[in-house]
Amino acid sequence: MIRIENFEIDCDTYSFTIKEIGIIANEESKNVGGEYAKNVTYHMSVEQVVDKLLELGLKEYIDNSDFGAVLVYMQSVKKKVKELTELKKK
Secondary structure, eight states: OEEETTEEEEEOSSOEEEEEEEEOOOTTSTTTTOEEEEEEEEESSHHHHHHHHHHHHHHHHHHTTOHHHHHHHHHHHHHHHHHHHHHHHO
16 A cells, blocks of 8 residues: 555555545544545556546645645655556566
8 A cells, every 4th residue: 555645545456446544533433533544536557546646636736726735746646656556566
């Protein structure tokens, strides 16, 4: 599993899964403040994963007008492409 910002990428023999990481906010939960993962999308290729991560991340940063963060995010995704390729080979 690989983490980029508030997303995790996991894979099996057939596909990649992008999961969004959130924080449990329910005060009644015994795990309040802990993280949970929600499946967002499934993809067959590294290129599809990269495209979707860029789309998801860019929307967030552009909505907040944080263009410096856009560049940092894009660089982060670019670095993780190599790790994804290696993960898929395992």
